[in-house]
Amino acid sequence: MNRGFFPPAEPVSRLIDEFNKLPGIGPKSAARLAYHLLRMPEAEARSLAEAIIAVKDKIVLCSLCQNITDSDPYAICRSKQRDQNKICIVEEPLDILALERTGQYQGLYHVLHGVISPMEGIGPDDLKIRELLGRLKSGKVEEVILATNPNLEGEATAMYLQRLLSPSGIRMTSLARGLPVGGDLEYADEVTLGRALEGRREV
Amino acid sequence: MTTPKVYKTEAIVLRRINLGEADKILTLYTPNLGKIRAIAKGVRKPTSKLGGHVELLTHCSLMLARGRNLDIVSQGETLDSFSPLRRDLWRISCALYLAELVDAFAAENVENRPVFALLLDALHWLGQARHTGLVLRYFELHLLGHLGYQPQLQQCVNCKSALEPTANFFSASGGGMLCPNCVDTEPVTRPISLNALKVLRFLQNSDLATSQRLRLSPDLSRELEQLLREYIRYLLERELKSTEFLHRLEQDFVTDLR
Ligand SMILES: [Zn+2]
Ligand SMILES: [Zn+2]
Numbered sequence: 022m023n024r025g026f027f028p029p030a031e032p033v034s035r036l037i038d039e040f041n042k043l044p045g046i047g048p049k050s051a052a053r054l055a056y057h058l059l060r061m062p063e064a065e066a067r068s069l070a071e072a073i074i075a076v077k078d079k080i081v082l083c084s085l086c087q088n089i090t091d092s093d094p095y096a097i098c099r100s101k102q103r104d105q106n107k108i109c110i111v112e113e114p115l116d117i118l119a120l121e122r123t124g125q126y127q128g129l130y131h132v133l134h135g136v137i138s139p140m141e142g143i144g145p146d147d148l149k150i151r152e153l154l155g156r157l158k159s160g161k162v163e164e165v166i167l168a169t170n171p172n173l174e175g176e177a178t179a180m181y182l183q184r185l186l187s188p189s190g191i192r193m194t195s196l197a198r199g200l201p202v203g204g205d206l207e208y209a210d211e212v213t214l215g216r217a218l219e220g221r222r223e224v
Numbered sequence: 225m226t227t228p229k230v231y232k233t234e235a236i237v238l239r240r241i242n243l244g245e246a247d248k249i250l251t252l253y254t255p256n257l258g259k260i261r262a263i264a265k266g267v268r269k270p271t272s273k274l275g276g277h278v279e280l281l282t283h284c285s286l287m288l289a290r291g292r293n294l295d296i297v298s299q300g301e302t303l304d305s306f307s308p309l310r311r312d313l314w315r316i317s318c319a320l321y322l323a324e325l326v327d328a329f330a331a332e333n334v335e336n337r338p339v340f341a342l343l344l345d346a347l348h349w350l351g352q353a354r355h356t357g358l359v360l361r362y363f364e365l366h367l368l369g370h371l372g373y374q375p376q377l378q379q380c381v382n383c384k385s386a387l388e389p390t391a392n393f394f395s396a397s398g399g400g401m402l403c404p405n406c407v408d409t410e411p412v413t414r415p416i417s418l419n420a421l422k423v424l425r426f427l428q429n430s431d432l433a434t435s436q437r438l439r440l441s442p443d444l445s446r447e448l449e450q451l452l453r454e455y456i457r458y459l460l461e462r463e464l465k466s467t468e469f470l471h472r473l474e475q476d477f478v479t480d481l482r
Pocket of ligand 1: 083084085086087088094095096097098
């Protein structure tokens with residue numbers, strides 16, 4: 022250890038270490054955050070700590086759609102208003118928010134939690150595909166909408182699912198063109214996304 | 225070498241990883257600079273003008289600005305998106321394997337024009353080839369050649385004698401053929417059939433178009449695939465990740481892939 026270097030009190034350095042583990046947070050930002058928390062009113066700090074614990078304690082993956090939820094099944098899966106014959110397949114939970122904002126879709130969802138990415142070693146078994154096949158076995162689903170991102174990995178994943186599901190005879194559609202290539206679904210505006218949903222085509 | 229603040233280059237996008245909210249770090253292969261990495265800002269936003277031009281496996285023309293760590297792509301234009309390739313999951317996966325292979329072997333900022341030309345040629349052929357396996361084998365063999373790992377196929381790497389038309393051996397550690405007498409002189413060896421040796425020699429001296437005229441039995445295809453993969457694994461000291469997905473596709477959809 023350097024001469025003249027006095028480490029912060031143990032609880033503070035522990036907090037700094039924990040922040041340092043977060044994505045995009047280096048040692049300097051970690052220290053800044055830790056000292057910011059030290060100056061925070063006790064109630065606010067406690068509320069933050071409770072929010073972190075609650076997110077780990079109460080949040081689970083819905084056993085049906087695999088979305089993150091605090092009640093299993095997730096609200097959309099429980100709702101009698103939703104069309105039980107349609108499942109829209111998305112990469113990430115945030116994509117559900119984007120599609121819900123359009124107000125155009127009344128069916129169910131399924132979250133893959135990623136895309137097939139051969140170069141990163143992410144294959145079908147790393148996604149929630151087995152869970153999807155389980156849901157389709159019920160025979161109630163008449164249409165599967167492939168709403169992966171309009172980029173190479175998203176399209177490769179859609180093609181894989183198409184191949185996997187085609188023996189089942191379920192109608193498969195994908196979002197209409199108009200979504201720019203390379204972009205992420207979660208950033209698409211409601212109008213464009215709504216139009217893409219309306220004009221979806223058979224694959 | 226000093227480079228200007230803003231420069232223009234052709235590139236093939238080998239890899240893209242997310243950075244922050246909406247940016248991506250691109251791994252590019254260029255004719256003059258070899259492999260470089262650069263930041264493409266805002267490309268995950270659908271409003272991005274750049275996004276589509278720096279899609280994975282796109283041949284593009286880019287303007288880059290010198291950045292503090294990584295250079296920043298300021299403009300892009302697609303030269304070829306290899307659309308025939310993109311319509312087929314198997315061909316896409318083969319192309320990703322080629323990209324991973326180049327990324328794994330290429331050092332940053334080392335110019336290697338033949339590698340750039342080879343990759344461009346192979347991506348074109350992958351969109352139309354009747355035998356995608358031959359494109360991959362051709363690519364592997366020639367990539368290794370351009371990088372200084374050309375396997376010795378004419379004579380025994382140990383005793384230098386000409387090879388008899390019999391069952392010989394291929395040695396990854398020796399970088400080429402071994403005659404039956406010398407098989408114990410290298411740690412990593414495998415038997416190679418006479419036909420496999422003939423195909424390798426043919427591929428080494430032909431171009432991609434000519435190589436497509438070959439017709440290989442499934443057994444011979446598999447032998448060549450395993451032989452070159454073993455050589456590559458020996459050189460890289462690891463397995464490439466995309467090979468697993470290629471095998472997975474073969475398993476899941478046995479019937480109609482190749
Ligand atoms: Zn659910
Ligand atoms: Zn010998």
